Amino acid sequence: MFDQARFLCNDAEVEIRRVLAEEVLVKICRNLGTGLTESKYIEKIFEFVYDSDSGVKMAAIDSLVELLDVLSPAFKRSKMISVFFDLMNSSNEEMMKKMSFLVGKIFFKVTVKRLELF
Amino acid sequence: MLENKSNVTQVETYIKEWIAQKNPEVRRNIVYNLPYLIRVFEEKTLLKDLYFKATRDTIVDVRVTAISSFHEMVKSFELKEAKELFRDTFEVILREEEVVILEKVLPQLPELIPIFQPSTEEENNTHTEEDKEKDENMRTKGKEYAKWRENKDWRDTENDKSGQVKEIYKGIMFLISMIRVRSQVQKKV
Numbered sequence: 001m002f003d004q005a006r007f008l009c010n011d012a013e014v015e016i017r018r019v020l021a022e023e024v025l026v027k028i029c030r031n032l033g034t035g036l037t038e039s040k041y042i043e044k045i046f047e048f049v050y051d052s053d054s055g056v057k058m059a060a061i062d063s064l065v066e067l068l069d070v071l072s073p074a075f076k077r078s079k080m081i082s083v084f085f086d087l088m089n090s091s092n093e094e095m096m097k098k099m100s101f102l103v104g105k106i107f108f109k110v111t112v113k114r115l116e117l118f
Numbered sequence: 119m120l121e122n123k124s125n126v127t128q129v130e131t132y133i134k135e136w137i138a139q140k141n142p143e144v145r146r147n148i149v150y151n152l153p154y155l156i157r158v159f160e161e162k163t164l165l166k167d168l169y170f171k172a173t174r175d176t177i178v179d180v181r182v183t184a185i186s187s188f189h190e191m192v193k194s195f196e197l198k199e200a201k202e203l204f205r206d207t208f209e210v211i212l213r214e215e216e217v218v219i220l221e222k223v224l225p226q227l228p229e230l231i232p233i234f235q236p237s238t239e240e241e242n243n244t245h246t247e248e249d250k251e252k253d254e255n256m257r258t259k260g261k262e263y264a265k266w267r268e269n270k271d272w273r274d275t276e277n278d279k280s281g282q283v284k285e286i287y288k289g290i291m292f293l294i295s296m297i298r299v300r301s302q303v304q305k306k307v
Contacts, residue, residue: 081125088132093141100136100147104154107129111158 009044014053021048022059026066037067038075046083058098061087065102068109076110130164137168142177149175149183153190162195162203170207178216185211185219189226192233200233208234 009020025045029037045067048060064083068076084106088099133155136148149172156165169191172184188211192200208230211223 085128088129093144096136096139096144097141097147099132100139100144101150103129103132103148104151107158108154 009047014056017048017051017053017056018059021045021051021056021063026063029067029070034070034072034075037070038072042067042071042075042079049083049087054094058094061098061102065106065109068106081110126159126161133165133168137171142175142180145172145175145177146180146183149180150187152184153187153194156191156194166191166203170210173207173210178218181214181216182219182222185214186222188223189229192230197233205234 009017009025011017025041025048029041032041045060045063048056049064051057051060064080068080071080084099087095088103090096090099133148136144139145149169152165152169152172156162156169159165169184172180173188175181175184188204188207192204194200195203211219214220214223
């Protein structure tokens with residue numbers, strides 16, 4: 001069933017990708033835990049972050065922030081920070097609104113527990 | 119705290135860019151996040167300066183967002199440090215004339231007044247005459263306000279059964295009187 005969800009991530013229908021980015025993948029990852037999320041599913045959310053549809057993209061960013069609780073400090077350090085920096089670097093106004101709204105939450109989550117990330 | 123210097127510099131660059139944006143929504147968003155960010159940044163001067171700037175933003179909505187979290191910002195610091203860093207900001211906030219902002223300031227006053235008035239005689243002696251006069255006014259008003267909050271007898275239960283309207287009105291009047299006292303002190307100087 002989970003593989004089916006991964007397969008659907010490549011669907012041409014925007015609405016399907018949006019629902020996956022917004023709800024389904026976060027729920028799957030929360031249930032599967034850190035290991036499988038990092039090895040199999042987070043890559044799909046990374047793809048959605050760079051999706052051509054703005055709705056999918058924004059939903060995926062929210063999901064990435066939500067999943068910071070699930071990911072290991074090492075993974076956050078090696079992968080997540082660069083993705084967030086890349087998004088923050090955007091000059092797109094919609095993206096600036098999104099990232100300026102999320103920045104506190106992101107750095108609060110990545111620096112929690114003795115602030116080992118930075 | 120954030121420890122990796124290059125990452126910190128990068129985040130600071132983004133924050134500076136966002137706060138300088140023409141779009142007020144971006145400015146408001148980053149101002150909303152300042153109380154979170156100030157907790158994780160070791161070097162707090164930049165964020166404090168940006169916060170001060172936000173309390174003087176031309177857009178009311180940005181000022182409302184900034185001033186709503188003033189007590190949170192102040193509480194992120196030790197008492198003495200908070201007093202030094204945010205005294206100017208407090209002055210600016212007290213001069214606000216927008217009712218929507220006054221409504222945000224009012225509930226914070228019981229926490230803020232004790233912070234920004236001199237706590238010891240020694241500390242009072244280190245201030246200039248101007249500071250002393252300001253502090254004395256603030257101390258007097260602070261006492262009046264505290265007394266007013268304790269005293270429930272003034273409520274006119276016939277016309278305002280919950281006493282809520284009168285409480286808000288009286289609080290705003292107190293704030294306005296504080297602003298007037300401040301302006302008079304400034305004129306004298």
